[in-house]
Amino acid sequence: MTDYVDGYCERVAPGLWGEPLNSLSNLAFLLAAVLVWRLAAGDRVGRLLAGLIGLVFLAGTAFHLLATRWAAVADSVSILVFVLAYVVLFVREHWSRRWAWVAAPAFLALTAGTALLGGGLYLAALIGFGVFAAVLAFRRDALWTHFAVAGALFALSLSLRALDRDVCDYVPAGTHFLWHLLNGVVLYLVSRALLRHRP
Template sequence: MTDYVDGYCERVAPGLWGEPLNSLSNLAFLVAAVLVWRLAGGSRVGRLLAGLIGLIFVASSVFHLLATRWAAVADSGAILVFVLVYAGLFPRVFFGWRLWWLGPPAFLALTVSTALSGGGLYLSSLIGLAAFAAILAFKRDTAWTTFAVAGAVFALSLSLRTLDRDVCDYVPVGTHFLWHLLNGLVLYLVSRAAIRP
């Protein structure tokens, strides 16, 4: 688990500052966490989501600073915790469903299915954002536009993450730092939508 991980264009050797842009761009998550916390007021949902975004900031920062296998697991794990919690919050917040606890296992099953079919760990999140937007549009809830925008931003973000290793010869710093910047926006948008008046 302490093996060195060289998975991005920007990193060319071990070292704490081997990925300066990838490390510093994690501040987008910290900014999102602070904004969501301030927006939350007395909302427990808002504070929970702000805390989880803060966890993503810490885990991703540690990974891009240390570049070890265990830190990579922590990074992916923090993101997975956020999306699983959100999958449970969505039916509860927008529909008042008492069976909200069915959301996380359903989303986890979707994630495993898309990962095994070659779609990677994050395709399920894109599908989820599209589904949330469609469901809310059908319900005539104006929040659907927020999820539509978040989905479009995440689609771009996921594309840039995927392209990182392919553009090393042309863009030595890669594109992974843009994944962080754009995802900070995505996390803010979906969290803001969940803090209902």
């Protein structure tokens, strides 16, 4: 688990400062966490979301500073924990408390299915944005636009993440840092949408 990981254009050698842009751009998650915490105004769900975004910041920063296998796992797990918690909270707030806990295994099944079909681990999240936006639009809830915008930003960030290794010859720093910046905005938008729906 301590194996060295070199998966991005920006990193060319081991060392804490081997990915300065990838490391610093994780601050977008810290900013999102602080903003969500302030929006929460004591609401426990808001504080939970802010804490989970903070966890994404810590794990992602550790990964891009240390570039080890265990840090990569921590990075992925922190994102998955946020997504699963959010799916459960969304279903609880917008559909049914009784069925909320079914949402997490259902999302995991969707993720496994899209991954097996070659869609990668993040296609399920992109589908989720579309479903959430459609559900709210059907209910004439103005917050559907939050998910439409967040979904568009996530699609762009996902494309930039995929392009990182392909543009190394032209953009030595790569494009992965843009994935962080855009997803900081995405996590803020979806958290804000959930908090605005709560009393």
